[in-house]
Amino acid sequence: MRSELLVLVLVVGAAGKPLSRAQTDGKKLLLVSFDGFRWDYDQDVDTPNMDQLVQDGVKAKYVTPPFLTMTSPSHFTTITGRWVEDHEVVHNMMFNTTTNLKVPHKKTLTRSEWWDNGPLPLWITAQNQGLKTASYYFPGGGANYGGQSVNRVLVEESGHPDDNETEWRQNIDTVMSWFAEEDFDLVTLYYGEPDNVGHAKGPDHPDRKQIIRQIDRTIGYLREAIGRHGLNDSLNVIITSDHGMTTVKKRPEVDEIILNKYLNLLQLASFEILDYGGFGILTPRPGKEQEVYDALSNAPNLTVYRKHQMPQSFHLAHSQRLPPIVVVADLGFNLNSRFIVYVNKGDHGYHNGEMDMKMIFRAFGPSFRRNLLFPPFDSIHTYPLMCKLLGIQPALHNGSLSVTQSMLLPHDGSKQLRVSSVLLLISILRMFFS
Incomplete structure (x- = not known):
């Protein structure tokens, strides 16, 4: 008994202080969504930072959003891993067919009765397993789920400008401080562009190309900020969207x-x-x-x-x-x-099989392979991937990790080294006491 206790003490001492659940099973995760970023928007614009992501991480050819191809339904599918018929956020507008209530999108963001329909979003599932989570303007983050709220929430107010590049960088700085100084494990960050420009000017307008350049600069700033905060070895990043955009046909070519x-x-x-x-x-x-x-x-x-x-x-x-x-x-x-x-000169909401409705997916960080061009997949499968990255058990969902598993490196080398060191120490001690 005494020798077994000594083995236990020595093993714990060799491995350092006991690791937390998050440190043992998963790393930190930042999910960034650029609303309305069509899958091919970076193909007619000079985007050096997004191009670098192709070499440094994973690029999917495109991702198919759920039908409905709208902001709230699609974002909630990503964060719950559930089809729209299951999570029941069936429109951007909150509505009631009996009372004829219609609430515009941004007014719904804190209305829990629209979002809280049973399926749990990733924030709550992660918190229930000991992680700290935050939502920065992400749809659904401002609601309560079975009485539980996200640890930290910022909700975008109606009329707030979506295209201020200085503010975009400030948002990144804030999020990086949450990770580095307050030890948050999961943060979701939402930007309202290029959706607004796509609606107002159309996907083929020069202003759409300009906002894509701004997004590319922002991604460059994000990568710089990750390094500046010492997070390169601990933070995984997924950059995606919710739907694409298409040109609205107008008179005299067609009738509305x-x-x-x-x-x-x-x-x-x-x-x-x-x-x-x-x-x-x-x-x-x-x-x-x-x-x-x-x-x-x-x-x-x-x-x-x-x-x-x-x-x-x-x-x-x-x-x-x-x-x-x-x-x-x-x-x-x-x-x-x-x-x-x-x-509107551009719009979405169309069949999710249409190529104009497809969206982007980029990922990089210590858990992802590099220089990997990935085949198309449905956004429903992003949820189990995020759970894997965080090292948590997923809630009930409709996705499959098998679809995205090959994006990841086969194992965590540092964890494997710790395990190997402990096993070696155990073998030595067994020989000593035998």
């Missing part, structure tokens, strides 16, 4: 899809959101579902679905929150319920 031409919305529908890019939803009045479906089936440049008959690949049919009729416009066509003035 004004659905009131094909059915009397006031008489046949009790609730609608039909002026939101390429995606629309509505609740027919009692007994009118077939009439609404038939009328919309005659409208050009769109596809109408009964919710329960939607393709399985959409992962929307089992949603309890989504209204019974879903309308999806052909790529670039804008849905309009009546005659609302629509000014």
Whole structure:
């Protein structure tokens, strides 16, 4: 007994003080999202810092967002690993089909009743396993989940400018201090560009290229800040998005899809959101579902679905929150319920199979391979990858680590060295006491 105790004391002494769960099983993780960064936006712009990431880490050809290709649904799929029909954040707008409530996107960011539907986001799962987490403007971070909140949260206010490069750098400095000085394990950081420019000017406008250059400079600043804070050996970084962007077709080339031409919305529908890019939803009045479906089936440049008959690949049919009729416009066509003035020159919300809806994925850090061009994958699989990087057990999710596992180095060399040293010491002590 005495010799066994001595072995235990010596082993602990050789290995140093007992390591925390996070130190033993995982490293720190920064998840950065650039809203509306289409998969090919860096291909017609000089982006030296993003190009360097290809050599220093992993670049996926593209990532397929979930359908719906909108900010809130897609971000919540990334952070929960659940399809939209499971996490039930089914639109950017918070709505209630009974009361006709409609809350715009940024007003929903602290409305827990919109986000808290059972599936746990990564922040909460990580906190429940002893990690410290933070959300910097990331959609969903400002809500409570079963009464639990993220350790530290900053929520972007309505009207806040999204394109201030100086502020972008200040945000990075803040996040780096959280990691380096306060020992946070997971931080999610959100930027509202290039989505705003894509909407206002269109994906082909020179201003879109300018904001991509700004993003590239910001990524360069991020890498510099990581080194300045001594985090190169402990911080993994994933840079991604939520959806792409496409040019909205305009007159005189095409006619806008004004659905009131094909059915009397006031008489046949009790609730609608039909002026939101390429995606629309509505609740027919009692007994009118077939009439609404038939009328919309005659409208050009769109596809109408009964919710329960939607393709399985959409992962929307089992949603309890989504209204019974879903309308999806052909790529670039804008849905309009009546005659609302629509000014966007670019938009999203279209079928996630369209290449214009695909998004970026870059990753680098001590756990990632270098100079790896990775095949396309669905964003649902990012969640188990993040859990692996953090060394935590994932909550129930729809993704698979097998899809992204090969991005990672086969083992953590420093951890392996510690284990080998301990095993060697045990063998020596056994020989001594035998």
